[in-house]
Every structure is written in C-alpha cells, then in structure tokens.
Amino acid sequence: MTVEVKVIKKPGRTLAEQAYVPEIAKGLGFAMGRFFKNTFGPQAKKEIDTVKYPEEKVEYPERFRGIHRLTQRSDGSPRCVACLCCSTACPAQCIHIEPAEYEPDDPRHGYERYPSVFVIDELRCIFCGYCVEACPCDAIRMDTGMHMPPSTSRDHFIYDKETLLSIPGRDGTYLTANPRHEPGDDTHPGIDRERGH
C-alpha cells in the first residue's frame, strides 16, 4: 500500500512576502477595516465582545445556578413545609431550618409545618443545586440569575428567611409555575397527618 503524501507549500517565501511592503499594506488594511467597522460601523455589525460591566450585563445562561430564593404561596407565606430534605441533602451543610407548627385555626395546621427559621450561609454554599433537587415542594430555587452581590461583611452573606423570600426569580415573580393545592381547594387530596389517611 502506498502512502499518499500531500505536499504543503512552506509559507512566507514568495517574493511579495519577502518584500515586506505589500504585507505591511495588507496588515494595515486589515487593521484599518477592523477599526472603521468597530468605530463608525452600524451597531449590528460591530464585533466588540467586551461590555461596560456594571451598566451593561451579559445574561447568565438559563440553567445558571444563582443565589437561592424561597418561593411563595399566593398569600405570600413560604411554600416551604420544613421537611428538612434540603438541609439533609446539602453537602456543605449551609442550610439551617427550624420547623414550626401553624396556628390551630389555620387550615394547614396538622397537615404541614412551616420554617420559623430558614437560614442559608451563602459563603459556605457550593452552589451544587442538590437542595433544589431534593425539595419536594418546589420551595427552594436557584433560578434568580444573580450571583452573590459583593459585600465587605461576612454577616451580609447569611441570608435569613425574609431575605430569601424577597428575592424574585429571573421572570420577576415570587411564585413558581407549579400549581399549589392548599387545604380547602377542590384539587386538595385531603390527607391529614393527625387524622390519618
């Protein structure tokens, strides 16, 4: 079997290239074209890649895991039922939850609990997203599209329940697209922890 060899011409040895001047003209022409396109050209044709950062921002990709938020029910209370799934799943152990029972006259009393304390230490968090995966209620999400705003104090990175509830998702809402079936709704399955199934 014969091996076919493709001979590639050595670059840079032609007379025009050795004379240097035509190559200078070519290089200058290229640079000038670029300059005019990016300085005076129409906005759409400019190829400038950098942005003026704080004034202009490049959107993070859709699945970017930003800082956490706690989603709300339609009445503004947290969707979280304090099941502790997220804090259990968290490999960095940065979530601290203290569950509490709803008031006896609340229809949710005896059916589900709520977090009286929900704290995330954003400096410990490794942004793995396991808490979001673990949550059975779609109560914790990382769809804010924001990275942590910088600060000079460690205290500012300990996000409490109110802070987490006040962060909207990327679409600007505090809810999620998943429907929630509250006790009393027609769609509510009607099961109850205390009264049995």
Place this chain on the structure above:
Amino acid sequence: MTTTFLVTSSLVKVLVILLITVGVFAPILIWAERRQSAMIQDRLGPSRAAIVLPASAVAFIDRARLPMWRLAALTGIVAIVALVTLTFVALKGSNPLPISTSSLTSSLIAFGAASVLLRAGYGMHSMIIRNSGKIMLIGLLHPVADALKFIFKEDFVPPKGDKLLFSLGPIIALIPAIGAFAVIPFASSLHWDYLDQVLPRTGEIAGLVVPLQVASLNVGILFIFAIASTGIIGAAISGYASDNKFSLLGGIRAASQMVSYEVVLGLTLVPAFMVYASLRLEDMATWQHDHVWGIFVPPLTLAAVTFVVAAIAETKRVPFDLPEGESELVGGYLTEYSGMKFGMFFMGEFVEVVSLAAIFSVIFLGGWDVPFLYRDGFEFSLPFVSASYSVPVVHWLVVAIQFGVFLFKIVALIWFQLMIRWSLPRFRYDQLMSLCWKGMLPLSLLNILAVGAFILSGWLDGWVAFFEKLF
C-alpha cells in the same frame, strides 16, 4: 511694528503651541492610542474613568432631557425654514419678503447653532442616564485620571543611581520634542491691519505682518534635526543613571538606534531641500502652495515613505521600539521611572508623534495649504476647462481655515501612525540596524541622485507646469 506687539504675539504663539502639543494632543493621544487599539482588537478600551453625579442632578438631567430634544427639533425646523427662504432669495436674485436677508442669515446661524448644541446636549444627557448617572465621555477622562495618578505616585529614585542625571533625563527627553514646534508654520502669515478684508491674491501687502510661526530661522529644518538629536541624550543618560542593567541596555539601544536613523532622517529630507530650494519650513509650505504638494513630485514620494519609516524609528515606537522591548529589557531605560518622571517620557513620546506629523505635513503635504484656497478666497476650477467658480473669503477666515486644515492633516497623520503602531510586529535589533544601514541609507542616497537628475533634466519644471495646468 512695536516691541510690545512682537512680544505679545510671540507669547500667544508659544502658548498656542504648548496648548496644542502638551495641552490637547498629548492627553488625547494617550486616550486615542488605547481606544484605537481596542477598536482594532474588538475591545471597548478605556471607558471606566467617570465623574459620579449625585442622584438629584441625575434626576434633573432625566427631566430636562425631553424638553431639550423638543427645543432642538423646534430650532432646527426654524433654521431649515430660514435656509429654504435664503435659497429662494438667492435663486430669485432679489428679496421680496418683509424680512431682510441679513436677519435671515443671522437667524439661520443662531437657530442652526442652537439646534446643534441642544441636540448634542440631549445626546450627552442621554449618555449620562445610560451610564447610570456617571459622566464618562467615552473614556476621555482617563488622561485626567492618569495625570492625577502620576502626580500623586511615589517619585522613586534608585538609591545608587545618579540622582541629578536621573531627574534630568525626562526633561531632556520632553523639552526638545516640544522645541521642534518652534519652526513649524501653522498658517500663512497674518496681515494684522486687514483682518476683515478680502486681500488681493498676489503682490506685496503693506502694514503689520505676523508670521504664524514662533521662530523664522533660516536653518529651519536643520534646527529640528539638531534639537531632535538632543533627545538621544535624554534616553541615554536616563538609562545610565538608573543603575540597572536593563535600563543601561535600553539606553544604549536607544542611543545607537536614534543616531543611526538620524543619518537616514537627514538624508531623506535632502531631496526636499533640493526641490524647494530652501531650508525654511515656511518657504517649503509656500512653494507647495504655489506649485504642487511635495508628495506628488515623483522622487519626493519615495522620500516621504522613507522619511516616515526613519521618523518612526527616531521616535522609538512600534515596530522600532526595541529600546523598551519589554520581552527582553523589562522596560528599557524607562524601567526605574515612575510617577510624573515617567509621565514626562510618555508625554515626550506623544509630542514627538505630533511633531513628526507636523513636519511631515509641512514638507510633503503642503502644510497649511488648502486645495483651491488662495489669499483672496476659494477658486474652484476643473482641469482643461477654463470655467471656474470663486468665493471671496475675508482674511482672518482664510487663515483660520488654513490653521484648521493643518490641524486636520496632523490628526490624520497621527491616526496613521497609531495604526502602524498597532498593526506591525517588532523588529529584531540586527534587522533594525541592517534596515537602516543596508536598506534605507543607500536608498535615500540614490533618491538624492534621482532628484538631482530630475531637477537638472528640467523634468521638475515640466511636472510642476503639468500639475498647474491640471488645477
């Protein structure tokens, strides 16, 4: 001519030159170089230096924006109406309207200027709002920020260096660069007594004449060579005084490079002296005004190209910036400099860029000459057709146009130099030297020979006559 007038006019001229070089061109060049390189390389470039406005001012600007735009539109419409009416009057030959032509003209100028200014103000205000309340001026504040930083930085002197020479170096580098401007004419001479009159095109004019040039030396261009070669000392002694091997090597490189290219620089301009038959820069500009721009005289075209190459080497900028070649010599003779001393080297380099552009435009691009503009105004004519159209222009405006066009030529040449600086890679030192001694020196000598033949054979006169017939 009284002595007071002479002293005052000279001071004004010196101030104008200082303003142009150190005051305007050098800071803007520092910005332009970074901005232009960014545009070539698809970056934004300097744009962060900003004056942060208080929130109340931002709110006021936001409110004032829309009325400003409306007012600009309104005044613009008035100006357009005035322009249309004026055109109508000019076409008709007489003015049947109740408004006089002069008031129409003045309202056109006033409303047009107001419209343009208001529109510009609207644009500026919108930019401030877009930048969330910061005045950024597309990065033009960076030279200011740089200067502030330079002034407040530690003024470091190497402990074992030569303190006197170390401090003297930047001064010797900066002053000659500015000094070169002394002999550059920036417009034709000003006839002080006839500022608002249309002068005759030819002939002597009596009265006070102010040459728009600081010093009219009969050695002219030789003065520039002499003063430019002083810059070598600045680089060399600062390299020596830094007590640093990199600096010393950089200084030696700078000295040998500049000495070598000085020879070529002088020889490339010899053809220009031969054609113009004068060493005075104002005579060169006048010759080109009377006949044809130097770059269009065939042997001088080659001289222009070689001059640009030699002059860029003389200013030690890319692709000939080996004295500060950072990959080999850290910063060359600039290594130990910081603060305003470095700033002076930096300024000197940019002033050299400006002076190179000015010298080139005076010797090869007609200096202050504007095509079709004569002492009595514009006269447009077509080649081989006797028809011509002339517009008389008053004297002060003629000089102002000449000055403006001269500045434009300088800016265009500076732009070209910056373009070269960002397009070409650096030479190796032996390539630099062989280009000088084996390439450009023989070439410029041959060019002198060619120009001699061109003049002696009478082709120069024929060429000039041909060009004069063309325009």
